[in-house]
Amino acid sequence: MAAYLQTGGALAPIPVHGLELDPGEVAYADVECTTARFYAAAAVYPKAGAGYYEDHPVFGRRWVPNHRLDARRRQQAEAEAAARWRDQARARLVLTSEGLRINPAGTWLPFDHALLTQVSSAPARHELVLSYSVCEPVLLSGEPVPWLAVALRSLLPAEQLSIFSEN
Structure with missing residues (x-):
């Protein structure tokens, strides 16, 4: 053709x-x-930080943040938003x-x-x-x-x- x-x-x-x-x-x-x-799309980051509640013998029940999981979630959000x-x-x-x-x-x-x-x-x-x-x-x-x-x-x-x- x-x-x-x-x-x-x-x-x-x-x-x-x-x-x-x-x-x-x-x-x-x-x-x-x-x-x-x-x-590329806008990155949608998780609103709440990751972590867990811990029953500490001295400090009592408290929130312990999980910075590694937060970083991994941010990286996943940025990867999803990439072009x-x-x-x-x-x-x-x-x-x-x-x-x-x-x-x-x-x-x-x-x-x-x-x-x-x-x-x-x-x-x-x-x-x-x-x-x-x-x-x-x-x-x-x-x-x-x-x-x-x-x-x-x-x-x-x-x-x-x-x-x-x-x-």
């Missing part, structure tokens, strides 16, 4: 149901794949002349081609990472992804092709 598109071939428009396209916008693919977003792929879900994806429209949970999310800053393709793993100037990177994975990468490259203007990389 890449050779066909590079020698002047064009993607065939398709009808799309359940998505209202903008005037002049044309759909080229309607597929399902796995999506995820790469971001990683999150919100993984199966989603319907429509490739249009203007961008990708992704529907992970009943709401269409627009990702316009004009806002792309980097595209990293791993065809052997069926993965495509799209970085945008206005939001976190988006990971697409699944069987249709190599085709989507080739189709996306054919839809972008020549000055934007330098953002592609292949792993």
